[in-house]
Amino acid sequence: MDDQELINIFRENRLKVTTQRLAICKFIVSRADHPSADQIYHALKTDYPTISLGTIYKTLGLLEELGLIQKLRFNESSIRYDPDMELHINMVCSKCGKIYDYKADNVKKMWDSIILDLGFKPKRQRIDIYYECDDCKEIES
Ligand SMILES: [Zn+2]
Ligand SMILES: [Zn+2]
Numbered sequence: 117m118d119d120q121e122l123i124n125i126f127r128e129n130r131l132k133v134t135t136q137r138l139a140i141c142k143f144i145v146s147r148a149d150h151p152s153a154d155q156i157y158h159a160l161k162t163d164y165p166t167i168s169l170g171t172i173y174k175t176l177g178l179l180e181e182l183g184l185i186q187k188l189r190f191n192e193s194s195i196r197y198d199p200d201m202e203l204h205i206n207m208v209c210s211k212c213g214k215i216y217d218y219k220a221d222n223v224k225k226m227w228d229s230i231i232l233d234l235g236f237k238p239k240r241q242r243i244d245i246y247y248e249c250d251d252c253k254e255i256e257s
Contacts, residue, residue, distance in 0.1 A: 117145050131178060136160075136167050140175040144185055150196040150206070150215040188215075188242065203227055205243045211252035218245070 122141050126133045139160055144151070151159070153172045160167050176197055179185045186198040188206065196215060198206070205218040223243075231237060 125182060125184070129182060136164055136171055137175050137178075139164055139167075140172055141179060141184075144176070144179065144197055145199045147199065148217060150188060150198045152194070152196050156197075186240075186242070188244075203241065205245050208244050208246050209249035209252055210246040211248055214249050214251075 119138065119142070122138060122145075123133050126137070131137075140156060143156055143160060153169060153176060156176075157167065157169050157172050160172075176185065176187070180187050180197075183201065184199065186201060188196045188198055190196065190208075190213075194213060196213075198215075198217075200217055202219075203224060205223055206215050207218050208215050227241075
């Protein structure tokens, strides 16, 4: 998604386009590692010294309402943001919390058969698989 597309979406929804909002949007849509608001804040604060965590939360909330990102809540202290709205599995390391997306034809096939069985199309879905990533496995051994 380029700047103009984002600006258009904001304008269509009568939302103000600010440089900070745009920077947050561009950051989150370019990431596949499901960052937290804190991580986004730390990544952007060098270039945008006046940015606040509040602005980040507010902007992420708007993007979620617009259907551009998903909010993945893991527990009270861990909320991550995912810009991929298509069907996929979130592969979550249960130790360090690292997340990557798993997408494959077999997931789509499995999902199609579940929907056929349910008899309705779900509004949205979230599939998480927990595992231990290579980095965390190494620390143990
Ligand atoms: Zn994901
Ligand atoms: Zn890990």
